[in-house]
Amino acid sequence: MKDDILYHFALGTGTHDFPALFGDVKFVCVGGSPSRMKAFITYIAEELGLGSVGADYPNICAGTDRYAMYKVGPVLSVSHGMGIPSIAIMLHELIKLLYHSKCSNVTIIRIGTSGGIGLEPGSVVITSQSVDATFKPQFEQVILGKTVIRSTNLDDQLAKELMQCSKEINEFNTVIGNTMCTLDFYEGQARLDGAICLYAEEEKLQYLKAAYDAGVRNIEMESSVFAAICNLSGVRAAVVCVTLLNRLEGDQISSSHDVLVEYQQRPQKLVGHFIKNRSAS
Amino acid sequence: MKDDILYHFALGTGTHDFPALFGDVKFVCVGGSPSRMKAFITYIAEELGLGSVGADYPNICAGTDRYAMYKVGPVLSVSHGMGIPSIAIMLHELIKLLYHSKCSNVTIIRIGTSGGIGLEPGSVVITSQSVDATFKPQFEQVILGKTVIRSTNLDDQLAKELMQCSKEINEFNTVIGNTMCTLDFYEGQARLDGAICLYAEEEKLQYLKAAYDAGVRNIEMESSVFAAICNLSGVRAAVVCVTLLNRLEGDQISSSHDVLVEYQQRPQKLVGHFIKNRSAS
Numbered sequence: 001m002k003d004d005i006l007y008h009f010a011l012g013t014g015t016h017d018f019p020a021l022f023g024d025v026k027f028v029c030v031g032g033s034p035s036r037m038k039a040f041i042t043y044i045a046e047e048l049g050l051g052s053v054g055a056d057y058p059n060i061c062a063g064t065d066r067y068a069m070y071k072v073g074p075v076l077s078v079s080h081g082m083g084i085p086s087i088a089i090m091l092h093e094l095i096k097l098l099y100h101s102k103c104s105n106v107t108i109i110r111i112g113t114s115g116g117i118g119l120e121p122g123s124v125v126i127t128s129q130s131v132d133a134t135f136k137p138q139f140e141q142v143i144l145g146k147t148v149i150r151s152t153n154l155d156d157q158l159a160k161e162l163m164q165c166s167k168e169i170n171e172f173n174t175v176i177g178n179t180m181c182t183l184d185f186y187e188g189q190a191r192l193d194g195a196i197c198l199y200a201e202e203e204k205l206q207y208l209k210a211a212y213d214a215g216v217r218n219i220e221m222e223s224s225v226f227a228a229i230c231n232l233s234g235v236r237a238a239v240v241c242v243t244l245l246n247r248l249e250g251d252q253i254s255s256s257h258d259v260l261v262e263y264q265q266r267p268q269k270l271v272g273h274f275i276k277n278r279s280a281s
Numbered sequence: 282m283k284d285d286i287l288y289h290f291a292l293g294t295g296t297h298d299f300p301a302l303f304g305d306v307k308f309v310c311v312g313g314s315p316s317r318m319k320a321f322i323t324y325i326a327e328e329l330g331l332g333s334v335g336a337d338y339p340n341i342c343a344g345t346d347r348y349a350m351y352k353v354g355p356v357l358s359v360s361h362g363m364g365i366p367s368i369a370i371m372l373h374e375l376i377k378l379l380y381h382s383k384c385s386n387v388t389i390i391r392i393g394t395s396g397g398i399g400l401e402p403g404s405v406v407i408t409s410q411s412v413d414a415t416f417k418p419q420f421e422q423v424i425l426g427k428t429v430i431r432s433t434n435l436d437d438q439l440a441k442e443l444m445q446c447s448k449e450i451n452e453f454n455t456v457i458g459n460t461m462c463t464l465d466f467y468e469g470q471a472r473l474d475g476a477i478c479l480y481a482e483e484e485k486l487q488y489l490k491a492a493y494d495a496g497v498r499n500i501e502m503e504s505s506v507f508a509a510i511c512n513l514s515g516v517r518a519a520v521v522c523v524t525l526l527n528r529l530e531g532d533q534i535s536s537s538h539d540v541l542v543e544y545q546q547r548p549q550k551l552v553g554h555f556i557k558n559r560s561a562s
Contacts, residue, residue: 005535007534032347065314065315081362081363081367082367084366085463086367089465092477096475099476133423134426141469144485182423183423184423187422190425193282195377195380196376
């Protein structure tokens with residue numbers, strides 16, 4: 001292939017000098033919301049003492065509204081939207097971007113939001129294994145109409161290092177646990193408050209308790225394909241998500257805007273601390 | 282449930298008067314990109330002679346960056362991001378919004394982009410049936426860890442009415458055909474240009490030709506769950522997507538920005554004409 005167009009980033013090797021733009025990237029942080037990923041780049045710039053106070057970081061993917069991308073020093077911050085297909089498109093193009101840029105020794109961390117199981121809201125979960133809706137640590141990829149099973153292993157050492165960072169910060173509860181990754185937010189996560197719901201509260205609680213017994217501590221919608229693609233690409237990866245509610249106690253995310261904003265800063269703080277430690281060493 | 286919080290819209294029945302805000306909605310148009318759905322509301326306002334020239338339409342979901350929503354007269358325009366999980370969250374909250382608003386006789390149309398099979402790029406496909414990666418007209422929904430099969434039927438009469446609108450406009454090629462809905466853009470659609478690809482060009486073409494023989498004319502990533510949820514909710518629905526390329530001839534979307542922008546206006550024109558006809562009758 002002569003030129004490679006990363007369509008959903010509105011970037012291409014024929015129009016952009018990838019090694020010059022991205023060659024020094026060592027940490028990639030990804031998360032669903034574009035505004036959260038912009039807030040993260042501002043935060044990490046301050047943490048690392050890079051850039052000036054109040055600096056504005058331009059969106060590198062300004063030519064599209066599919067994803068947003070920001071960079072400061074060795075850190076790239078990219079949004080991925082919601083769900084497995086959305087993050088998968090982004091990851092294919094991100095892995096190609098890192099390859100074309102000749103980056104080496106890159107760590108990718110997803111910083112996201114999730115529903116907790118049996119944890120106080122605001123707790124942070126560092127994913128041990130990403131499991132599917134039947135609690136198996138696998139991701140089903142459909143290729144040419146056939147289902148292929150892929151491993152969702154994440155880097156144990158990286159998870160432990162992140163746990164150590166949380167202890168150093170000592171500001172919020174953090175656990176290492178399994179993360180269930182689903183294809184749906186309502187029926188797929190046993191919520192009772194979707195437009196469609198064909199089961200009762202008792203069945204919901206039975207399912208969530210079975211998940212808890214299988215080591216699941218939170219539920220989100222991207223970790224399985226994230227782990228699978230990073231595995232196949234040989235990139236060290238971790239998933240760090242805050243829990244916005246305890247699903248054993250309800251379905252609606254009803255905390256105040258300010259409380260939710262503070263919760264969402266927790267994975268940023270934890271991963272910011274990790275990057276700062278690593279950059280200093 | 283006393284109040285209902287539509288979290289991903291940043292709207293709630295306790296904070297917003299739904300019947301006053303949305304009670305007159307008769308047409309909902311949904312599409313992946315927020316900026317395209319904003320462009321659509323401006324276009325339809327002009328077509329229907331509503332609002333003033335150069336008017337700005339505020340984003341009703343300004344409290345979040347998960348989705349964007351715009352309204353003029355009887356038309357609601359909502360973005361849904363990319364992929365089945367992302368549009369499913371939006372649809373659950375949209376169906377609840379329409380219910381709380383006491384809307385009646387609503388038509389929902391997805392206006393999107395897609396890859397074509399055996400069609401000249403820029404052709405528009407009105408979906409007859411949404412089929413999965415094995416060409417079956419069904420959607421697999423995982424509920425409490427178990428797979429449930431749902432029908433992906435769309436409204437035949439509505440599809441024919443839209444086809445008639447395209448004939449009246451007479452500006453671009455339009456066909457009624459099957460639409461394949463996949464969970465992935467690269468491996469799931471037999472592309473050779475993803476970060477991971479474990480099959481050869483010959484296998485790719487074999488798969489795409491088998492899809493063509495099964496009546497598939499385009500591939501996208503949202504139609505199956507869209508049809509399934511609209512079916513279960515008793516709402517008339519249609520899918521109108523432009524094809525950005527012919528997948529039998531390549532994988533990369535390499536047309537110029539201007540050409541792609543014009544292509545993306547075609548479903549808007551078609552559905553705009555349909556809404557104008559309906560509003561006049």
